[in-house]
Amino acid sequence: MNNEQRPLIEVKGLKKYFDINTGMFKTKQLKAVDDVSFSVNKGETLGLVGESGCGKTTVGRTLLHLYKPTAGEVIYNGNLLKTKSDIKDFRKHATMVFQDPYSSLNPRMTVSDIIGEPLDVHKVYKSKKLREEKILELMSHVGLNSEHASRYAHEFSGGQRQRIGIARSLALNPDFIVCDEPVSALDVSIQAQVINMFEELQSKMGLTYLFIAHDLLVVRHISDRIAVMYLGRMVELADAKEIYDSPLHPYSKSLLSAVPVPDPKIARENKRIVLQGDIPSPLNAPSGCPFRTRCPYATEQCAEAMPEFKEVSKGHFVACHRVDEIN
Amino acid sequence: MALLEVKDLRTSFFTDAGEVKAVNGVSFELERGKVLGIVGESGSGKSVTAYSIMQILAPAGKIVGGSVKLDGEELIGSGENVMKTVRGNKVSIIFQDPMTSLNPTYTIGSQLMEAILLHTDRNKKEAYARAVEMLQLVNVNEPEKRMKQYPFELSGGMRQRVMIAMALACEPDILIADEPTTALDVTIQAQILELMQSLQEELGMAIIMITHDLGVVAQMCDEVIVMYAGSICEQGTADEIFYNPQHEYTKGLMRSLPSASTAGTRLQPISGTPIDLLNMPKGCAFAPRCDAAMKICIEQAAPRVDVNADHRSACWMCVKNQIDNGTIEVKGGEVNE
Numbered sequence: 001m002n003n004e005q006r007p008l009i010e011v012k013g014l015k016k017y018f019d020i021n022t023g024m025f026k027t028k029q030l031k032a033v034d035d036v037s038f039s040v041n042k043g044e045t046l047g048l049v050g051e052s053g054c055g056k057t058t059v060g061r062t063l064l065h066l067y068k069p070t071a072g073e074v075i076y077n078g079n080l081l082k083t084k085s086d087i088k089d090f091r092k093h094a095t096m097v098f099q100d101p102y103s104s105l106n107p108r109m110t111v112s113d114i115i116g117e118p119l120d121v122h123k124v125y126k127s128k129k130l131r132e133e134k135i136l137e138l139m140s141h142v143g144l145n146s147e148h149a150s151r152y153a154h155e156f157s158g159g160q161r162q163r164i165g166i167a168r169s170l171a172l173n174p175d176f177i178v179c180d181e182p183v184s185a186l187d188v189s190i191q192a193q194v195i196n197m198f199e200e201l202q203s204k205m206g207l208t209y210l211f212i213a214h215d216l217l218v219v220r221h222i223s224d225r226i227a228v229m230y231l232g233r234m235v236e237l238a239d240a241k242e243i244y245d246s247p248l249h250p251y252s253k254s255l256l257s258a259v260p261v262p263d264p265k266i267a268r269e270n271k272r273i274v275l276q277g278d279i280p281s282p283l284n285a286p287s288g289c290p291f292r293t294r295c296p297y298a299t300e301q302c303a304e305a306m307p308e309f310k311e312v313s314k315g316h317f318v319a320c321h322r323v324d325e326i327n
Numbered sequence: 328m329a330l331l332e333v334k335d336l337r338t339s340f341f342t343d344a345g346e347v348k349a350v351n352g353v354s355f356e357l358e359r360g361k362v363l364g365i366v367g368e369s370g371s372g373k374s375v376t377a378y379s380i381m382q383i384l385a386p387a388g389k390i391v392g393g394s395v396k397l398d399g400e401e402l403i404g405s406g407e408n409v410m411k412t413v414r415g416n417k418v419s420i421i422f423q424d425p426m427t428s429l430n431p432t433y434t435i436g437s438q439l440m441e442a443i444l445l446h447t448d449r450n451k452k453e454a455y456a457r458a459v460e461m462l463q464l465v466n467v468n469e470p471e472k473r474m475k476q477y478p479f480e481l482s483g484g485m486r487q488r489v490m491i492a493m494a495l496a497c498e499p500d501i502l503i504a505d506e507p508t509t510a511l512d513v514t515i516q517a518q519i520l521e522l523m524q525s526l527q528e529e530l531g532m533a534i535i536m537i538t539h540d541l542g543v544v545a546q547m548c549d550e551v552i553v554m555y556a557g558s559i560c561e562q563g564t565a566d567e568i569f570y571n572p573q574h575e576y577t578k579g580l581m582r583s584l585p586s587a588s589t590a591g592t593r594l595q596p597i598s599g600t601p602i603d604l605l606n607m608p609k610g611c612a613f614a615p616r617c618d619a620a621m622k623i624c625i626e627q628a629a630p631r632v633d634v635n636a637d638h639r640s641a642c643w644m645c646v647k648n649q650i651d652n653g654t655i656e657v658k659g660g661e662v663n664e
Contacts, residue, residue, distance in 0.1 A: 052512055189579065189583055190596075191583070192594040195596075217586055220587050241590070259542065261545060261546075262541035262569070264566055264569050265566075272521070274517050274518055274521050
């Protein structure tokens with residue numbers, strides 16, 4: 001967007017491994033996120049796509065230090081997050097909107113308490129009156145009436161609940177919001193309302209988004225740049241238009257061609273690249289390139305070494321050994 | 328004669344809060360070998376329509392009127408014995424969530440064989456052979472091994488294949504697929520849709536595809552029904568619905584879809600929230616959310632009018648357009664076609 005190339009968030013070599021019990025006294029490491037690096041520029045929307053289990057949610061959560069990173073650095077506005085107080089301060093500027101508007105709101109709290117909770121945690125307002133005013137202001141930002149403030153979450157529809165979650169994420173005037181599948185639980189007609197609201201809030205408040213979703217049409221609509229993940233690794237990162245028009249990684253190609261287009265004529269002529277097989281379990285990730293077991297172009301080299309995530313043209317990163325040959 | 332004829336089907340759920348008219352006068356026909364898509368938002372009655380055809384409603388749900396004819400034979404009121412010969416045999420269903428619709432305590436093999444033993448006169452050995460054959464048909468690798476496995480040992484895509492194999496084991500005339508790919512990832516969804524398409528061509532069955540994803544409809548369906556609040560608001564061939572939508576709700580849905588060409592612009596959402604089925608408005612159910620709503624829309628539900636031979640719509644705007652261009656005439660306040 002207009003603010004040129006100043007990264008607000010930089011992520012370098014982020015890793016998150018979970019220990020999974022595989023039997024009595026036996027554990028195995030699950031590499032949910034493995035060596036992921038990217039940056040998000042101020043005011044832009046970075047879309048993060050991939051299939052379930054590829055680690056996109058874990059990237060969002062580890063980035064906010066909701067999970068402690070196994071390794072790697074997160075740099076916010078040029079400052080490396082190190083100490084606990086760094087992280088607490090960072091959380092005033094970076095918040096999250098969750099996928100499920102049903103389970104992410106406490107059923108015992110009123111809407112105003114839900115939205116006001118971040119204000120209480122960070123002790124932002126000294127007087128009750130100022131706190132109330134702020135809550136009502138937030139509610140009007142997301143299109144909720146002030147009379148809703150004393151109601152409970154279960155009284156609202158899915159779309160309205162998601163608005164409550166968004167109001168909560170805006171409470172501390174953040175710069176950066178991780179949106180984790182914020183519209184996938186909503187009906188089509190409501191989805192568009194919420195997407196528009198995200199865009200309006202962004203232009204009004206200068207927000208920066210990491211927009212995680214599996215619906216590729218939604219991501220294409222909202223994102224400036226898009227990153228594709230597969231089995232804990234980032235396989236491609238490029239400008240949204242570029243990645244849709246000319247994806248370079250074989251996984252991105254098949255993922256994008258598999259999206260059902262709501263247009264019968266295009267759908268009939270569309271040549272889909274249907275991948276064989278299932279996604280391997282991240283517990284038994286293949287050696288070398290994680291995609292090689294389903295990749296139509298895989299060679300021996302792919303089994304031996306992990307491809308480097310390198311820049312092939314300006315701003316277009318791909319992790320594939322054979323990127324030059326297959327394109 | 329159509330393979331399946333549904334006429335004015337009405338199904339209600341009797342809850343403590345009152346009667347919920349989940350399906351409110353649905354009529355359609357399904358020809359042999361065709362794929363019919365039913366789209367709508369959650370609560371629009373698309374699944375209940377399917378469950379009513381199969382008569383597998385939850386205890387609170389009752390079919391309160393209408394007719395469902397399969398091959399000319401009336402199913403409603405035919406009794407449980409007749410339905411047992413229909414379900415799984417002539418009409419099969421696959422559900423959205425393959426994990427909860429498979430029994431976790433039985434092997435894949437015994438669940439597959441159950442349907443075959445029940446509906447055909449094959450013995451156990453033949454049923455086993457048939458089950459393996461079905462697994463091969465749906466591209467499950469190592470079918471013999473899978474027969475001995477339990478559902479938790481399979482991935483989501485694999486489970487959905489098993490569900491399809493089970494549904495097709497008795498060569499039904501109609502396969503009802505209730506959101507078959509909603510729980511699956513895009514690349515796996517592409518595999519399953521491809522599989523359903525090729526099986527449909529091979530076996531020549533008819534499919535009722537229930538989904539909220541207009542992309543899936545565009546790819547799979549010959550004909551489309553759009554439902555809102557328990558009624559059909561528009562039905563026609565896929566091309567008619569996508570390229571010539573007449574109902575304001577369908578138009579709104581098409582407009583609100585994000586795509587490559589909408590990037591950088593605002594989407595045009597349908598305003599308001601989905602309808603509460605306990606408090607249905609008097610007129611058109613969509614009128615409270617409709618930007619083009621007229622006085623009559625609030626007072627009276629719209630009649631279904633033919634847009635052309637392949638296309639019907641129940642919207643006053645559509646009636647108005649036809650009056651304007653002289654297709655239908657108005658006589659003394661009554662609309663005559």
